Amino acid sequence: MKNMLKRNYKVLVLLLLLAFASCSFTTKTFSDPDKDKLLIQVITFVLQQGHFDPIAMDDRFSEELFSDYIEGLDPAKRYFYESDYKDFEKFRTSIDDQLKVSDITFFNITHERLMQRIAEAKEVYKEVLSKPFDYSKDEIFDTDTDKTEFVKNKKEMKERWRQQLKFSALSYYDDIYTEEKQKKEKDASYTMKTETQIEQEARDATLKSIEVYFNDNLEDLKREDWFAMYVDAIVGEFDPHTYYLAPKSKEDFDERMQGKIEGIGAQLQKRMDNIKIIGLISGGPAWRSKELDVEDIILKVKQEDEEYPVDIVGMRINDAIKYIKGPKDTKVTLTIKKLDGTIKDVTLVRDVIELGETYAKASVVKKDGKKFGIIDLPSFYVDFEDYKKINAAADVKREIENLKAEGIEGLILDLRDNGGGSLPTVVDMAGLFIKDGPIVQVRSTGEPKEVLKDRDKSITWDGPLVILVNELSASASEIMAAAMQDYKRAIIIGSKQTYGKGTVQNVLNLNNLVRNNASGDLGALALTTQKYYRISGGSVQLEGVKSDVKVPDKFSFIEVGEKDKSNALPWDEIDAADYTTWDNYFDYEQTISKSNERMSKNPQLKLIEENAKWVKSKIDETVFPLSYAKYKETLALRDDESKRFDAMTNYQTNLTFESPAYEKELFNNDTTNLKEKRDRWHVSLSQDVYVEEALNVLEDLKTSFNIKKIAKVKE
Structure with a gap:
């Protein structure tokens, strides 16, 4: 797998270089003013020739780029006027034509206007913050910028800034006022600041904060920084990961x-x-x-x-x-x-x-006199310079061996919040749990699929296996979960589906594609070059991996996955690979059925689901009061509403967690607070309802294994 990826990357670079060989700009020396045009030439060519699913750079592309770029420049609509937007709209369907001839007129016009409006905004916010805010006035502020139009004149612009700055100052006002009250409660002789003083301090704090933003950040941005944002907007139209x-x-x-x-x-x-x-x-x-x-x-x-x-x-x-x-x-x-x-x-x-703290770690779990193991894997990490030196598969194998020495009867692999990483480690890691066979299928545009296989016939763990996932389990995590699910090797417990990222990216150093470049560093492009598929044929793109046992969590009703991206690549499928499901005595169907029944009656999960729905309702609220009294009422109401979910944090299982023997020995010469970190982790695990159910599933798998094996022997 590693060699395959390296080969594909080298082939891609070679093809691009050969294609560039006939382009006049590869041998030309450019002055700085031409660097931007050179960069446009390079990235547009690479996108069309190297992207897995290149989109047509036509009028539709131009319109979408126009909207996304303007929104990115001024998301709160506090710089541009309606007249500016109308000026920009002249280019709505012609940006693609400009890019094809390396014309950057659209960028130049928007950049110059933005610099003008930012300078004007500095005068506006200073004027607004020079006068007191009236927190007794009954007014509201809507944070949903999608419902906000560009202002028509300076009066409307000033009012927009006034509302935004008052909303920002309101939190400072509350902080200062609350601190003053606490001081008074501790010391009755303390003289509280007046409301006028508090209001002044809140405005001063708001002014200081926004001046840091303008003076230390916006003014530090050079034209090349803004142009980089434009380039990023262009490439981002192709998919969320380019x-x-x-x-x-x-x-x-x-x-x-x-x-x-x-x-x-x-x-x-x-x-x-x-x-x-x-x-x-x-x-x-x-x-x-x-x-x-x-x-x-x-x-x-x-x-x-x-x-x-x-x-x-x-x-x-x-x-x-x-x-x-x-x-x-x-x-x-x-x-x-x-x-x-x-x-x-x-x-x-x-x-x-x-970085060692981001590596795999393991714990022994004791439940009703039995021992089980859990391995937490934050990512599929690897040392790209030396695969044998550091890789997640080798570390997980070592942790399994350590847990086996402890006498565990089942294993949990925790891939929650694991955003992925190295594909070679997935193939090697999946091979720890099966004899041999395909793990994932990879396809490049115009190329036949390549089936990546585990060829090592040894099995590190052949016992009951549960994999925990959630909506943030992505990419390599999804490959691992999908392979184990297709082989019927593990039961997947988690969210309705995982993240849904079924694409592979390569990072191309753009300087390697241009000969005799005197224009300066062009940077790099993370480019989607491949798509991967389950061995059963379907992609995990958009759809992710569907859990065998679906449980609610805090992300159940909010937009966090690939399916929520406006320009994500589509789902598709290819032919299945040649594989045989795991030959064992585990009764997966009955175990899954029993787990679903338990979960449907679990009061902690019902509370988690109610909380997730409540959180979604609060996210959807975008209108906030600007009067202090109503602001405090809103905060108090939310606090009261949230109290019914306090029981979630008080949940406690009857499970006991401890480090494997080898790790306990490390505690004797601990210079990195390892014991403290593990103790904190163990406390967290002991309050985890998902881990608790994973242990129940492991017990059911073990029981079903014994029953079916006995029945087989009697036959």
């Missing part, structure tokens, strides 16, 4: 693929105007806090030596990370908006995150 890496972004990408990460241990992504948490690194400060979750939005960031936080809404992801990251042992306070709309401050102590 994206442009500007030179600096490529450096950051390379750094993330190796060494250490210093900060809070959270993976972030910008979605529209928001910075969202899309993953927590096990053992990191964010994970240890138990206060942060995937899909949380980070609104503000406050350093320990700063009086007020910085608002990062609307900020570029790289700029936001600058505030969130920091030296080891320093404190940072994040203002978080939870899925249900509640807002809370979380203070974390930054740390050095060793």
Whole structure:
């Protein structure tokens, strides 16, 4: 598999180079003004020749790019006027024609106008924040920008800024007012600040925050940064996983693929105007806090030596990370908006995150005198330079051997929140549970399918197996779950379906495609080049893997999967591979039926489902009061409503978790707080209803195995 992927990548680069050989620009020396045009030439050619399913760059493409790009430039509609939009609309159906001749007129016009409007906006927000806000006035603010039109004049623009800034200042006002009340409650002699003073401080904090955004971020952006956003918008039209890496972004990408990460241990992504948490690194400060979750939005960031936080809404992801990251042992306070709309401050102590903490870890589970094992796999990681040095398959195999030495009777492989990783490790890992055979099918455009097989006839674990998944289990996780499901080798417990990412990407260094390039670093392009399919023939694209035992979770009713992307590649299927289901005595159908019956009666899962529906209803709420009294009423109402879900966090199983013997020995010379990290993990597992049910399923599989084996012997 590894060699196949390398070969495909090299073939792709070679074909592109050969195609470029006849292009005049490959031998021409370009001056800086031509760099943008060169980049357009390169990326448009690569997209058409190298993408798995290239789309026609026609008028329809132009219209979609136009809408997405303008929305990306001004998502809150606080810069452009209706007249600007009408000026831009002249290009709605002609951007494709410009790209074909490397014309960047559309970018130039929108960029120049944006720079003008940003400069004007600085004067507007200063004027708005120079006057007090009236928090007794009964008015509302709608955060749904899809329902918002571009303003017609300066008066309307000022009013839009006033509402947005008042909404932002309102949270500062509440923080200061609440802190003053707490001081008064602790010390009756304390003289509280007046409402006028509090209102002034809230405006000052809002002004400082927005000036940091404008002065330290927007003004730091050079024309080439804005052009990189334009290029990313172009390539992003092809599918959600094709994206442009500007030179600096490529450096950051390379750094993330190796060494250490210093900060809070959270993976972030910008979605529209928001910075969202899309993953927590096990053992990191964010994970240890138990206060942060995937899909949380980070609104503000406050350093320990700063009086007020910085608002990062609307900020570029790289700029936001600058505030969130920091030296080891320093404190940072994040203002978080939870899925249900509640807002809370979380203070974390930054740390050095060793990549080893993102690797597989195992625990022995004791239930009713029996021992089982659970392996948590955050990703399908690999050392791309030396596969034998570090890869998830080898680590999982080692953990299985350690668990077998403990005498386990069943195994859980936890792939929840596992976003994928290296395909070669999937093939090797799946091979740990079957004798041999196909694992996944891969297809490139215009090429015959390639069936990737496990050729190692040895089996590391032949006992009962359960795989846990959720909506965030993606890519390589889906290959693993799908293969085990098709072989009837494991029972999949989790969400209605997994993420639904059935595509493979290669990162192309664009500089390798242009000879004698004197224009400067062109960056790189992450390009969707292949699609993978289950051995049964169907793709996991869009549809994901359907769980055998479907259970609700907090993501059940919100949009987090591939199916919710507007430009995702379609689902399709190819011929099935030649494979034989697992030859065993396990009664999968009866076990699944019993599990579904248990889950339908489980009060904890019913509560989780009710909470998921409530969270969705809060996400759909976009209208907020701007009067302080009603703002507090809204917060109090949400707090009261959320109290009925407190029991979710108090859930406790009768399971006992402990580290394998080899790991206990490491505790004796522990210099990385390994025991503390494992203890926290074990506490979390002991409160996990999904793990509890996985153990029940393992017991049922074991029982069905014994019954069927005895019946077979009697025959």
